[in-house]
Amino acid sequence: MKIYFCGSIGGGRQDDEIYARLIEKLQTYGEVLTKHVGSKTVVQDEIDLTAKYIHDRDVRWLEESDVVVAEVTQISMGVGYELGRAAAMGMKILCLYRPSPDKRLSDMIAGAHNGTKFIVKKYTEEEAEQIFKDFLI
Ligand SMILES: O=c1[nH]c(=O)n([C@H]2C[C@H](O)[C@@H](COP(=O)(O)O)O2)cc1CO
Numbered sequence: 299m300k301i302y303f304c305g306s307i308g309g310g311r312q313d314d315e316i317y318a319r320l321i322e323k324l325q326t327y328g329e330v331l332t333k334h335v336g337s338k339t340v341v342q343d344e345i346d347l348t349a350k351y352i353h354d355r356d357v358r359w360l361e362e363s364d365v366v367v368a369e370v371t372q373i374s375m376g377v378g379y380e381l382g383r384a385a386a387m388g389m390k391i392l393c394l395y396r397p398s399p400d401k402r403l404s405d406m407i408a409g410a411h412n413g414t415k416f417i418v419k420k421y422t423e424e425e426a427e428q429i430f431k432d433f434l435i
Pocket residue numbers: 303304305306307308309310332335340341344352356373374375376377380
């Protein structure tokens with residue numbers, strides 16, 4: 299199974315360690331094509347790539363993937379774009395967010411939940427393992 303993981307990069311890197319731990323768990327179910335999203339050095343590593351290269355590479359990976367898993371707590375324009383494209387392709391999507399007083403999930407994501415192909419779920423990290431099992435198996 300190919301998994302496309304989405305997480306904020308330009309939108310802010312405060313959750314990077316959470317992304318890395320989620321990616322590690324996801325790798326037990328298949329290949330995560332966007333492992334770089336969890337890397338401490340992603341901004342530095344991608345700095346010499348053009349926006350077009352990153353966009354076209356990521357859209358290609360998205361099209362190749364079987365499922366999309368997004369950590370949506372930290373608002374990110376790129377993650378929103380990836381989710382919109384994935385939804386338009388009819389992909390199976392799981393969005394996870396950690397409720398907090400200073401973060402409001404966009405209604406365009408919360409309202410996309412349909413209980414089948416587009417799942418939006420509040421979670422704590424301890425629950426992630428079981429959520430992945432339910433979603434991916
Ligand atoms: O350097 C990058 N590499 C990359 O793969 N992305 C993709 C993957 C992430 O899921 C998403 C993050 O978007 P943003 O940078 O707007 O937060 O976009 C985004 C950037 C920077 O915009």
